[in-house]
Amino acid sequence: MEHKLKDGRIIELRDVKVSDAILLLDFFELVNTETENLMREPEEYTFSVNDERKFIRRVIQSTHEHLIVAVLDGEIIGTIGIRNRNLRRVEHRVALGMSVLKKFNNLGLGTMMLNRIIEDAKGARKLKMELEVRADNLSAIHLYEKFGFKLEGTITNGFYVNNKFVDLLFMGKWL
Numbered sequence: 001m002e003h004k005l006k007d008g009r010i011i012e013l014r015d016v017k018v019s020d021a022i023l024l025l026d027f028f029e030l031v032n033t034e035t036e037n038l039m040r041e042p043e044e045y046t047f048s049v050n051d052e053r054k055f056i057r058r059v060i061q062s063t064h065e066h067l068i069v070a071v072l073d074g075e076i077i078g079t080i081g082i083r084n085r086n087l088r089r090v091e092h093r094v095a096l097g098m099s100v101l102k103k104f105n106n107l108g109l110g111t112m113m114l115n116r117i118i119e120d121a122k123g124a125r126k127l128k129m130e131l132e133v134r135a136d137n138l139s140a141i142h143l144y145e146k147f148g149f150k151l152e153g154t155i156t157n158g159f160y161v162n163n164k165f166v167d168l169l170f171m172g173k174w175l
Helices: 020-036 049-061 109-123 138-146
Strands: 003-004 012-016 065-071 076-082 093-098 126-135 150-159 165-173
Touching: 012 109, 020 049, 020 065, 020 076, 020 093, 049 065, 049 165, 065 165, 076 109, 093 109, 109 138, 126 138, 138 165
Parallel strands: 093 126
Antiparallel strands: 003 012, 012 065, 065 076, 076 093, 126 165, 150 165
């Protein structure tokens, strides 16, 4: 489905496909060097093309994972996904992960992706969405709060980056 960024450019927001493997590798290689807000250091993203294809196939076949990509001019510019465990006591919850290339920040992409993934989670009959975010990532926190995510706790010193500890906020939203 096509969407318009705030600057007028048209993007496609769609489910991931196996044919996206190389594009996803390129995206994660770049996004991991642009930000310190993600879990991995740039050199820790070591997936091969075959690994990425296996991952995508698993996501496509899963009832517990979903991954959406934002595409502009044949390039992946953002991803958003949910995952949970196949355990009855927690299957109502999903963990959210989102990444956007820096040059596409503040163009409405995060809002578009969150709208889509929330609808997909509701369609999968999930009841709660959860995430972890760096306590100093104020723009992300603001976006999540705009969507009704609430602070549920703090993971003290949850991140270690650039030789210092950073707290993580644990946020949740009932769907």
